[in-house]
Amino acid sequence: xxxxxxxxxxxxxxxxxxxxxxxxxxxxxxxxxxxxxxxxxxxxxxxxxxxxxxxxxxxxxxxxxxxxxxxxxxxxxxxxxxxxxxxxxxxxxxxxxxxxxxxxxxxxxxxxxxxxxxxxxxxxxxxxxxxxxxxxxxxxxxxxxxxxxxxxxxxxxxxxxxxxxxxxxxxxxxxxxxxxxxxxxxxxxxxxxxxxxxxxxxxxxxxxxxxxxxxxxxxxxxxxxxxxxxxxxxxxxxxxxxxxxxxxxxxxxxxxxxxxxxxxxxxxxxxxxxxxxxxxxxxxxxxxxxxxxxxxx
Amino acid sequence: xxxxxxxxxxxxxxxxxxxxxxxxxxxxxxxxxxxxxxxxxxxxxxxxxxxxxxxxxxxxxxxxxxxxxxxxxxxxxxxxxxxxxxxxxxxxxxxxxxxxxxxxxxxxxxxxxxxxxxxxxxxxxxxxxxxxxxxxxxxxxxxxxxxxxxxxxxxxxxxxxxxxxxxxxxxxxxxxxxxxxxxxxxxxxxxxxxxxxxxxxxxxxxxxxxxxxxxxxxxxxxxxxxxxxxxxxxxxxxxxxxxxxxxxxxxxxxxxxxxxxxxxxxxxxxxxxxxxxxxxxxxxxxxxxxxxxxxxxxxxxxxxxxxxxxxxxxxxxxxxxxxxxxxxxxxxxxxxxxxxxxxxxxxxxxxxxxxxxxxxxxxxxxxxxxxxxxxxxxxxxxxxxxxxxxxxxxxxxxxxxxxxxxxxxxxxxxxxxxxxxxxxxxxxxxxxxxxxxxxxxxxxxxxxxxxxxxxxxxxxxxxxxxxxxxx
Numbered sequence: 098x099x100x101x102x103x104x105x106x107x108x109x110x111x112x113x114x115x116x117x118x119x120x121x122x123x124x125x126x127x128x129x130x131x132x133x134x135x136x137x138x139x140x141x142x143x144x145x146x147x148x149x150x151x152x153x154x155x156x157x158x159x160x161x162x163x164x165x166x167x168x169x170x171x172x173x174x175x176x177x178x179x180x181x182x183x184x185x186x187x188x189x190x191x192x193x194x195x196x197x198x199x200x201x202x203x204x205x206x207x208x209x210x211x212x213x214x215x216x217x218x219x220x221x222x223x224x225x226x227x228x229x230x231x232x233x234x235x236x237x238x239x240x241x242x243x244x245x246x247x248x249x250x251x252x253x254x255x256x257x258x259x260x261x262x263x264x265x266x267x268x269x270x271x272x273x274x275x276x277x278x279x280x281x282x283x284x285x286x287x288x289x290x291x292x293x294x295x296x297x298x299x300x301x302x303x304x305x306x307x308x309x310x311x312x313x314x315x316x317x318x319x320x321x322x323x324x325x326x327x328x329x330x331x332x333x334x335x336x337x338x339x340x341x342x343x344x345x346x347x348x349x350x351x352x353x354x355x356x357x358x359x360x361x362x363x364x365x366x367x368x369x370x371x372x373x374x375x376x377x378x379x380x381x382x383x384x385x386x387x388x389x390x391x392x393x394x
Numbered sequence: 395x396x397x398x399x400x401x402x403x404x405x406x407x408x409x410x411x412x413x414x415x416x417x418x419x420x421x422x423x424x425x426x427x428x429x430x431x432x433x434x435x436x437x438x439x440x441x442x443x444x445x446x447x448x449x450x451x452x453x454x455x456x457x458x459x460x461x462x463x464x465x466x467x468x469x470x471x472x473x474x475x476x477x478x479x480x481x482x483x484x485x486x487x488x489x490x491x492x493x494x495x496x497x498x499x500x501x502x503x504x505x506x507x508x509x510x511x512x513x514x515x516x517x518x519x520x521x522x523x524x525x526x527x528x529x530x531x532x533x534x535x536x537x538x539x540x541x542x543x544x545x546x547x548x549x550x551x552x553x554x555x556x557x558x559x560x561x562x563x564x565x566x567x568x569x570x571x572x573x574x575x576x577x578x579x580x581x582x583x584x585x586x587x588x589x590x591x592x593x594x595x596x597x598x599x600x601x602x603x604x605x606x607x608x609x610x611x612x613x614x615x616x617x618x619x620x621x622x623x624x625x626x627x628x629x630x631x632x633x634x635x636x637x638x639x640x641x642x643x644x645x646x647x648x649x650x651x652x653x654x655x656x657x658x659x660x661x662x663x664x665x666x667x668x669x670x671x672x673x674x675x676x677x678x679x680x681x682x683x684x685x686x687x688x689x690x691x692x693x694x695x696x697x698x699x700x701x702x703x704x705x706x707x708x709x710x711x712x713x714x715x716x717x718x719x720x721x722x723x724x725x726x727x728x729x730x731x732x733x734x735x736x737x738x739x740x741x742x743x744x745x746x747x748x749x750x751x752x753x754x755x756x757x758x759x760x761x762x763x764x765x766x767x768x769x770x771x772x773x774x775x776x777x778x779x780x781x782x783x784x785x786x787x788x789x790x791x792x793x794x795x796x797x798x799x800x801x802x803x804x805x806x807x808x809x810x811x812x813x814x815x816x817x818x819x820x821x822x823x824x825x826x827x828x829x830x831x832x833x834x835x836x837x838x839x840x841x842x843x844x845x846x847x848x849x850x851x852x853x854x855x856x857x858x859x860x861x862x863x864x865x
Contacts, residue, residue, distance in 0.1 A: 100642075
């Protein structure tokens, strides 16, 4: 298998996950309806590392969804993923391209701005459905070989990265608001999925600590940061043992170290999130280097 | 424009009834409710778009699904056997011609073809002189374009022997028809296509210089933005070979190595889908980023097989086409099974004079171009276009050939709820390695505009599933 194909599949994993996370977060935001929820979006954009000059919804929503000049907009991520799937199509299941291409064609069918304004939630829900079907196809039909490892690594590091940033944005927003409505965060957690089983302990409202407990430190919820890190650690260990490559062992050790730091963390939550953001970013860069260079040769 | 009644129709005979091999399909079409037909047609074309069975028009980035028509073209076993024999004979002769001109040049010495015609040809590669090619197969993949005139006679219109495309559409058209019009196959014994993909792979394997182990085979593509990238992916996927770009390969000690995640591995056979000019920047165009520096040295050293071999373009030239009947007689001592369309060589003064006087009745083609580019269709041209071509011919007559405007056969094409008749041709694919295989049916290409004779997909043509019936 070509080195280039490994890299392309790693990025497919990242872009597909990014599209889903963006769509879910936007959907969560759309259903919050608190007078200050617009500020959450501003913080999210800042946490994702984008320019501070966008403060109004008129500029933020297009920027996150259909701005073709913004590499992290949903439309651009869909295009990037499609190009990578197309490039490595000869090594991937046919259905995978077909399903992702449906999303690409659907997004291109009309004016995104108009369709979003008609029903933002339906628009974003449809994106999530297309992505879920694609991920389902990958899970059901991809060979469990090095390409699958590349896909999973991309998917998991993106998930860990995105949710750390999302929770950080919530923290900054809550800090800015000083006093949140008890149920202000509930729609956000519901729409991110998997919260139903966790609903009972949150009958009295959702605190920031609950968000962190569910989206960061929970080891059983698949969309949490720790769950993603655990799964990434397993993938890296298997891969490192198979390849006997020192750089893979080093990467595995860094993930273990971060997970242990997180488990033993006793300080401020915002400091923990800050540390997580920078550590996951570093691991992501190292992982990208592994995929891009010929370290596996 | 000539009345449609003067054309040979592939489905409907002169008496107005469907030809024998089309009777059942004709019946199915008549009895299917129009709304059902329309729904399935739309679903089929949507599916083509979703699966990315597309091409891009040169100079644009927009992807278009190739328009696939629902009415199949059907050949009976007898007629197909005739076509098969004809195209195999032609490719054998062309392979002999290439092996000869890059070695002994006996056809030149014996005065059958002028020396200047060969050595001044734009596609003649002196770098290929005396280079040994596995099994002397220069043209492993050929696409021979056939047309039928108003009397029903089949002619060879062009030989595409550089890097013909369209294989994937053959397989996909069949898959789509079987998916959306499965019932139409009942009552027909249609030759399957599955063997052809195996034959394609076997052909590539048989050309490997390494005959001791399992050869490593790769398809060299210009990249994801190439108009035929879908085809490259499809072939690589279905043959289980690697799909590589120039940057995935490098030359080491006269071997071509491929960068894989398990380390570099040598490539034995490279099915290249890039032109000669871009193949090796050390030998051909130095600005090429698509090729592999040193690949020609690896070829000379006998460490890699290139399919098709560099330099086959000289046999693809539209003027070389005129000499193919002579080649068949010279190398094979046979008569051509499939005739050529009469062709005027415009560098010959008498033929040029005639052509210039009758330009409005002729089709003029630029010798080195393909894909429907550089072409004048006299009967459909404006005065200004005729004048411009007349001027071009006078200035450089050796660059052009002319042919009478054939009354190409038509075939029914489904168009927005009703059936219309459009001109068609046939591209027959010949695969030559240790054995020779002709893909049953090949690719029927259709013009989509009324009266148009241009069937190329890059110029808005469509295609049809082509059935060959077993005996």
